[in-house]
Amino acid sequence: GQQLNQSPQSMFIQEGEDVSMNCTSSSIFNTWLWYKQDPGEGPVLLIALYKAGELTSNGRLTAQFGITRKDSFLNISASIPSDVGIYFCAGRSGGATNKLIFGTGTLLAVQP
Amino acid sequence: EAGVAQSPRYKIIEKRQSVAFWCNPISGHATLYWYQQILGQGPKLLIQFQNNGVVDDSQLPKDRFSAERLKGVDSTLKIQPAKLEDSAVYLCASSLTQVAVELPEQYFGPGTRLTVT
Numbered sequence: 001g002q003q004l005n006q007s008p009q010s011m012f013i014q015e016g017e018d019v020s021m022n023c024t025s026s027s028i029f030n031t032w033l034w035y036k037q038d039p040g041e042g043p044v045l046l047i048a049l050y051k052a053g054e055l056t057s058n059g060r061l062t063a064q065f066g067i068t069r070k071d072s073f074l075n076i077s078a079s080i081p082s083d084v085g086i087y088f089c090a091g092r093s094g095g096a097t098n099k100l101i102f103g104t105g106t107l108l109a110v111q112p
Numbered sequence: 113e114a115g116v117a118q119s120p121r122y123k124i125i126e127k128r129q130s131v132a133f134w135c136n137p138i139s140g141h142a143t144l145y146w147y148q149q150i151l152g153q154g155p156k157l158l159i160q161f162q163n164n165g166v167v168d169d170s171q172l173p174k175d176r177f178s179a180e181r182l183k184g185v186d187s188t189l190k191i192q193p194a195k196l197e198d199s200a201v202y203l204c205a206s207s208l209t210q211v212a213v214e215l216p217e218q219y220f221g222p223g224t225r226l227t228v229t
Binding site: 103 | 116143152153154155156157160168203205207217218219220221222223225
C-alpha cells in the first residue's frame with residue numbers, strides 16, 4: 001500500500017536542540033496529521049492541519065501544511081528527553097472513507 | 113473518558129494457526145478502524161467500519177483475514193491461517209465521525225503484538 005516518505009529516518013540530538021522533520025507525497029491531501037508513538041503504545045495525535053499553508057502550534061511543536069498540499073513539516077523546539085519516540089505523518093485525501101495514509105516514521109532520540 | 117481497549121496485548125502462535133483480536137472503541141464512536149503495523153513502518157489500514165457496516169476493506173487480505181462488528185460497538189479481527197509475514201502490531205482506532213472535515217481525529221488503542229513462528 002501507499003506510504004508517505006518521511007525524512008530523516010532517525011535523529012540523535014542533544015537535549016535543548018531544535019528538531020525538524022518532513023513528509024512528502026506524490027498525491028494531494030486535504031488534511032495532514034502528525035502522530036507520536038511511544039514503544040508498546042498506539043500513535044497519539046499531536047497536531048492536525050486542514051488548509052494549505054496553515055501553520056499550527058501545540059506547545060513546543062509547530063507544523064505546517066505545504067502550499068502544494070503534497071508535503072508537511074514538523075518542528076520541535078528545545079527538545080527534552082520525553083520527546084523520544086517515533087513521529088509519523090499521516091495524510092487524508094477526503095471522500096467517504098476518512099482513510100489515513102501514514103508515513104514511514106522518524107525515530108527521535110534525545111540525549112540528556 | 114476511557115480510551116480504545118484492545119486484547120490481548122501480546123500473542124505468539126505458530127504458522128497455520130488461527131488467532132483473534134478484540135477491540136472496544138471509545139464510547140459513542142461510530143467509526144472503527146483496524147490497522148496493521150509491521151516493524152519499522154507506519155500503520156496500514158486493513159478495514160474500516162461505520163457502525164456495523166464495512167466502509168473500506170480494500171487492503172484486507174480476505175483469503176485469510178476477516179473482521180466483524182456485529183452490534184456496531186466492539187469488533188474482532190481474525191487471521192486464519194496465519195503466515196510468518198503476519199507478524200506485526202495490530203492497532204484498533206476509532207473516531208467520532210468519518211465525514212466531518214474538521215474532526216478526522218482517530219484515537220488509537222495500544223495494539224496487539226502478534227508473533228508468528
